[in-house]
Amino acid sequence: MRRLLAAALSAVQIVPAGLATVAAALAPWAGPAAALVGDSPAAAPVLARHVVLIVGSRGSSCTGTVLAPTLVLTAAHCVQPGADYKLVSFDAARRPTLLDVAAVLRHPGFDMAALLGHRATADVALLxxxxxxPTPFVAAPLGRTDAIAVGDPVTVVGLGVAVRGDGRSGGTARMATLAATGRPGSLQLRLVDPAAGGERPGRGACTGDSGAPAFRDENGRAVVAGVVSWSTGPKLAAGCGGLTGVTPLVRYRAWIVDSAQRLGVALSP
Structure with missing residues (x-):
């Protein structure tokens, strides 16, 4: 188990999860560190309490959103068949404990080939x-609307690594407030650092942030509007720091709610 945790905290996947080694993932950032989610300020406690680290027996690590004390939302590409998964809890001294997962449910409409082909798919799963x-984890509420327009702020909170070359900064919740760009819709949401515009390195999801929640304001409270599925580098190059791709939950909310009910889990209102 310790080997599993060590592998996960050394950040072995990039968005989409499990498709690159640390060296390959960080290669585009051999120069000055970029200000990505993993290198952004620590998330506000009111948001950090909603995210949990997910590690896999094949060395993957992703971010998940706590929807109930026993239910975690993440990206479907983070939980591949044939692997075992654990949730990671840290105590006040940052000592980790691995928590068992009883069941993994991937949305039946998820298509890995579509994701790898840069097409929208049902990239959502439940653990x-x-x-x-344990405390201080707190369940996050699901959003109920999909009314996101160009320029609207969306905050991503991830547990991925900082781009600093050593891969040892995973497991700390960090946040980046990005802006919707392109043509926001119910199939896919593209986010960009408004200060960088996707043309130069900016903030965005990177290694270990797959499955991370995308929060937006709904009637004065932060709700989960989507999960992180992919990223690009500046000018649509490979890597991170350009666009952050999010799978909106509006099409899949009913599946999440129904799955929770079948598991006997009550979601946050």
Whole structure:
């Protein structure tokens, strides 16, 4: 188990998860560190309490959103068949504990080939824990609308690594407030650092941030509007720091709610 945790915290996947090694993922950033989600300021506690680290037996790591004490939302590409997954809890001294997962549910409409082909797909999944997550984890509410327009702010909170070359900064919740760009819709949402515009290195999701929640304001409270699925480098190059691709939840909210009910889990209102 310790080997599993060590592998995960050394950040072995990039968005989409599990498709690149650390060296390959960080290669585009051999120069000055970029200000990505993993190198952004620590997330506000009110948001950080909603995210949990997910590690896989094949060395993957992703971010998940706590929807209930025993239910975590993440990206479907983060939980591949044939692998085992654990949730990671840290105590006040940053000592980790691995928590067992009883069941993994991927949306039946998820298509990995579509994701790799840069096409929208149902990139959402649920992990059902065998026991409740400890404090300070708190369930996050699901959004109910899809009214996102160009320029609207969306905050991504991830547990990925900082782009500093050593890959040892995973597991710290960090946040970046990005802006919707392109043609926001119910199939795919593209986010960009408004200060960089996608033309130069900016903030965005990177290694270990797959499955991270995208929060937006809904009637004065932060709700989960989507999960992180992919990223690009500046000017649509490979890597991170350009666009952050999010799978909106509006099409899949009913599946999430129904799956939770079948598992006997009550979601946050």
């Amino acid at each position: 059902h824990a065998t026991a409740p997550l």
